[in-house]
Amino acid sequence: MKKKLLSVLLVASMVATMFVGCGSSKEAASDATATTEEGAADSAATNSDYRIAMITDSGDITDMSFNQTTYEAAKAFADKNGADFQYYKPTEDSDDARIASFENAVTDGYNVIVVPGYLFANMIKAVAEDYPDVTIIALDCGEGDFGDYTLPENVCSFTYQEELAGYMAGFAAVKEGYTKLGFLGGMAVPAVIRYGYGFVQGCNDAAVELGNASDVQVNYVYGGQFFGDEAITAQMDTWYSNGTEVVFACGGGIYTSACEAAQKVGGKVIGVDSDQSGTIANQYGTDDLCITSAMKGLAPTVDATLTDLFAGNWANYSGKIENLGIVSGTDPSLNYVQLPTDTWSMENFTVDDYNTLVGQLYDGTITVDNGTDKMPATEITVKEYDNIH
Amino acid sequence: MKYMGSFLVNSVPVILCAEAILFAYKAGLFNIGAAGQYTVGIIASLYTSLALGWNWFFCLLAAIVAGGIWGLIAGIFKAYFNVNEVIAGIMLNWIGLYICNIILGGEACMNQSKSETYEIAEVNPSGILPGFMQEFFGGNQYVTIAIPLTIVVAIVILIVLNKTTFGYELKATGHNKEAAKYAGMNAKRNIMFTLLISGAIAGMAAGLLYLTGIQHFKIASSVPGMGFTGIAVAFLGGLNPIGTIFAGLFVEYITLGGQYLNTNYYNPQVADLMIAIIIYLCGFVLFFKTILNRPGKVKVNANAEPAKTEEKEV
Amino acid sequence: MGQKESFFKRPAVQTLLASVLCAVLGILIGFIILWFMNAEHASEGMGAILTNFFKYRIAQRH
Numbered sequence: 001m002k003k004k005l006l007s008v009l010l011v012a013s014m015v016a017t018m019f020v021g022c023g024s025s026k027e028a029a030s031d032a033t034a035t036t037e038e039g040a041a042d043s044a045a046t047n048s049d050y051r052i053a054m055i056t057d058s059g060d061i062t063d064m065s066f067n068q069t070t071y072e073a074a075k076a077f078a079d080k081n082g083a084d085f086q087y088y089k090p091t092e093d094s095d096d097a098r099i100a101s102f103e104n105a106v107t108d109g110y111n112v113i114v115v116p117g118y119l120f121a122n123m124i125k126a127v128a129e130d131y132p133d134v135t136i137i138a139l140d141c142g143e144g145d146f147g148d149y150t151l152p153e154n155v156c157s158f159t160y161q162e163e164l165a166g167y168m169a170g171f172a173a174v175k176e177g178y179t180k181l182g183f184l185g186g187m188a189v190p191a192v193i194r195y196g197y198g199f200v201q202g203c204n205d206a207a208v209e210l211g212n213a214s215d216v217q218v219n220y221v222y223g224g225q226f227f228g229d230e231a232i233t234a235q236m237d238t239w240y241s242n243g244t245e246v247v248f249a250c251g252g253g254i255y256t257s258a259c260e261a262a263q264k265v266g267g268k269v270i271g272v273d274s275d276q277s278g279t280i281a282n283q284y285g286t287d288d289l290c291i292t293s294a295m296k297g298l299a300p301t302v303d304a305t306l307t308d309l310f311a312g313n314w315a316n317y318s319g320k321i322e323n324l325g326i327v328s329g330t331d332p333s334l335n336y337v338q339l340p341t342d343t344w345s346m347e348n349f350t351v352d353d354y355n356t357l358v359g360q361l362y363d364g365t366i367t368v369d370n371g372t373d374k375m376p377a378t379e380i381t382v383k384e385y386d387n388i389h
Numbered sequence: 390m391k392y393m394g395s396f397l398v399n400s401v402p403v404i405l406c407a408e409a410i411l412f413a414y415k416a417g418l419f420n421i422g423a424a425g426q427y428t429v430g431i432i433a434s435l436y437t438s439l440a441l442g443w444n445w446f447f448c449l450l451a452a453i454v455a456g457g458i459w460g461l462i463a464g465i466f467k468a469y470f471n472v473n474e475v476i477a478g479i480m481l482n483w484i485g486l487y488i489c490n491i492i493l494g495g496e497a498c499m500n501q502s503k504s505e506t507y508e509i510a511e512v513n514p515s516g517i518l519p520g521f522m523q524e525f526f527g528g529n530q531y532v533t534i535a536i537p538l539t540i541v542v543a544i545v546i547l548i549v550l551n552k553t554t555f556g557y558e559l560k561a562t563g564h565n566k567e568a569a570k571y572a573g574m575n576a577k578r579n580i581m582f583t584l585l586i587s588g589a590i591a592g593m594a595a596g597l598l599y600l601t602g603i604q605h606f607k608i609a610s611s612v613p614g615m616g617f618t619g620i621a622v623a624f625l626g627g628l629n630p631i632g633t634i635f636a637g638l639f640v641e642y643i644t645l646g647g648q649y650l651n652t653n654y655y656n657p658q659v660a661d662l663m664i665a666i667i668i669y670l671c672g673f674v675l676f677f678k679t680i681l682n683r684p685g686k687v688k689v690n691a692n693a694e695p696a697k698t699e700e701k702e703v
Numbered sequence: 704m705g706q707k708e709s710f711f712k713r714p715a716v717q718t719l720l721a722s723v724l725c726a727v728l729g730i731l732i733g734f735i736i737l738w739f740m741n742a743e744h745a746s747e748g749m750g751a752i753l754t755n756f757f758k759y760r761i762a763q764r765h
Contacts, residue, residue: 392756396756626722627715627718627719627721629715632718632719632722636722639726642756643752645756646751646752646753646755647752649751649752649755649756650748650751651744651748654740654741654743654744654748655737655740655741655744655748656740659736659737659740662736663729663733663736663737663752666729666736667726667729667733668729669729670725670728670732671722671726671729674718674722675721677720677721677724677725678717678718678721681721682712682717
């Protein structure tokens, strides 16, 4: 009996080792075929020189925020151009693990790495110079995150003027006639803070123009995470039942909490990052739950940069930290921060009013403060709540 | 070698938490509160190094003491009020977690814009544990004396449990509390001491990880899993302090291996799933040991001749 | 013959064997899961998890 068991144990170990060995040899075989394929393809087109990889932030690719948008944009581009694409997830939320993922990707042969999020600034500082052949595209890594570091040539970074998008959304909402608003941020990271403070400034300026600044109130809170849950929905329920009409849900998946609460009392929601009116309508079965969205062009940026890289125009970007905002005063759809005009549902604040606003933001008539230290001074009432989580 | 260094640094808390649970288990107590003691250790080490700016030695000491006190609370409940230490431990876990969020969420420790604690190396360089063989590990700045300390602790536990009177008393209390009391051992004192020491080791685990600066603390919504992984590792190590070291290394190896999974074919959560299953199976060690030990079809007959039995086995 | 028996009956060896059996079984079951998810690349994936730790040579340009 014992002998049988011992033999079972030995067989099991043998099988396991066999698979391990089998795995490695298969890998060697597939590696060999991969290189020959690449070699053949090399002579055909230079596109396959670039292999794209993405490293996720602390979330996953289903977080409906940074990671998902970057993943989908990069994957769509890679599929369209026939480039290899893979994403890597660091084992834990630490710089060390991110550096390990980066080196993992590089050893696997990827030479274009897209990294979303401010957390990657430290990683870039640590590895960018050691791998000059690897192109690094960073999103939302600002100068504040890098400190005194000058970006080497193989790195470029994009930040967005989210405060403008927030401003537009707040301005539109108050002009539309809402007087009780709310801001539900994800976590208090610089991008979300800029959205929030811009939103407050937009509400303020619109209220001053309309003359009802004493009536307008903005509830302001951070959820502490980028997804919704019961605690956040409970807070939203309290807001909506106390008179809040519209909440700007600014933090990835946190819109679910705001939408659930809004649906019960016929409240409204403002989306973020992309045009969420469609997704929200489908998910909750209510057509005008989402009145507008404060969009920022993550996907177009990834697409444009990768297109330029493949076409050989990397020099336009190398070593720069670009702050993307409004590039055109006349055609708002070219801007990186905008409100969606295709699904416009507001009546008092029309698309023409929006175009005028964009024009004024572009030529400097209106300026929006993008500091993240403290809440901007306003004539309207802003009520700050403690973080939910 | 740099990877090896990171690998060792990350395995330190797993091994030490497992040692803590092992130590308590030998005395017959199931210290589920290890996660809470770990959290309290995080509070002590990060707060003293970031907000108070102490030297690493005192920060580590603070972590040990904090973990010990937290364990002692559970021990007092068990000894004097006969509260099951599992329940006391779990409740203290949650209390510890929320206290941690409050204390470490303040301005002094946490970078409000990044929602994680400051880098100790920048705020208080004397708070970082001294390096150990850093050049050997490819200049990995996180390799510190934490690693040899872990081995020392494991050996100390081994010696205390097997060679000292105190350890003997603990093991006796673990085998049979009533018999130990009958033999004159002070059960109450032993229980409190056991949980005190167990908590201290768990607190040390937290200190040895966070004081290397390899990870920052973020506001957590659930108790750190380190305490629970430690249970599985303790059992996988066969409840032997030295075995725990190897078991902890194995579990860490598998965890780190998860990142090499090709994400084009597999969702990375699969790696986590696999690791969880392996850890789950670790609980079966005692079961397998019993199977291996079963004499099979041989019936033990007091009058049977020993020669016959031997032949059947062979 | 007698030596072999008493060696295997020693509790330390028994525990070691049991632990190793656990680990191996765990890896096997993990492999089965990988196989169910994507049969073609299962062994490759498993090999990657177990061995890539040693395969990585990082370009040290410090």
